[in-house]
Amino acid sequence: MDDSAATRRRRSRSRVDAPAHGATVGHIVERLRDDVLARRLTPGDRLVESDLTQRFAVSRGPVREALRRLAAEGLIEHAPNRGAVVRRLSPRDICELFQIRFEIEALAARLAAQSADMAARARFSEEIAMIFTDTPRRMSDYLDENAAFHAAVLRLADNAQLAEVSARLRLPLIMAQVGDALTVEVMNVSVCEHRAIAKAIIEGDATAAANAARAHLERAAALAVARREADAEPRN
Structure with a gap:
């Protein structure tokens, strides 16, 4: 610039x-x-x-x-x-942050699925209702929805220490992911992945919830690294 x-x-x-x-x-x-x-x-x-x-x-x-x-x-x-x-994150920075985030998100999804608090589970279903709508999403809408979904999972997991660690990692990762990489296709895939995580949590399937969360973050990591590497390429 x-x-x-x-x-x-x-x-x-x-x-x-x-x-x-x-x-x-x-x-x-x-x-x-x-x-x-x-x-x-x-x-x-x-x-x-x-x-x-x-x-x-x-x-x-x-x-x-x-x-x-x-x-x-x-x-x-x-x-x-x-x-x-x-801050300009390197591909290694992004990989290392996501390695931690894989475990955080998988654990949060597992704990959420195992929650026996029926009132909290009902609130979770209400809070994530937006992910099941098929209304076209702008980038700003998607980012708000994405943050709200992951926050809802953490609330249902009900582990204050886990939520605190997750909060410290959230902003750098979002910074690495936003931009030209967030095409309509990418956002639609992410929404489908959110639905799979939510379905497993609602059904109480802790293993499926953790696996779906991990798969979601693995794809996000690959996307973020690819975008960072593309940004680093010299332009004529």
Whole structure:
């Protein structure tokens, strides 16, 4: 991306985001996180403190704290001579994160299927009803639905430590998966996989639920790695 394009994009965001009396650290974190997940900020983009202080009408202190929190989430990193930049995951990073996520998702699905809390199971069925609709999905709709589905599985699994570990891994993985790779076909396949996981959970088949969750994440990992490798290829 050339400097003029970056400047136009920063100016566009500043017109929308600058609040009348300054932003809180939480607000800054939320907006920058949204920018990364929506790919308004892409891997390698710089986060310039002076631009952010103007955008959010704050001093450098809140901006630096927001950047520190985003770095802790794995969304940004500090590069030599460049300052804060949106983190660029390597294919190995993605593989390693997904190796952990395979186990987390499989365990969550297994525990959810084994839940004996009938009220919680009923809530789960209500919360995931959207995955059984055939309405065409935009990317933003799919990402919201995807997050809601996996959150519902974790709630039914009812393991606070598992949910905490999963939350720490969610954002970098979404960042690796979104973008041009999320075609209509890819999203439709993912929805079908969600339905298979949900069916096994509802039927109480813990083994099938865990296997379906693992297969879903294995495909997502392959997709994410392929996209990252394509991004890394030199362009003429």
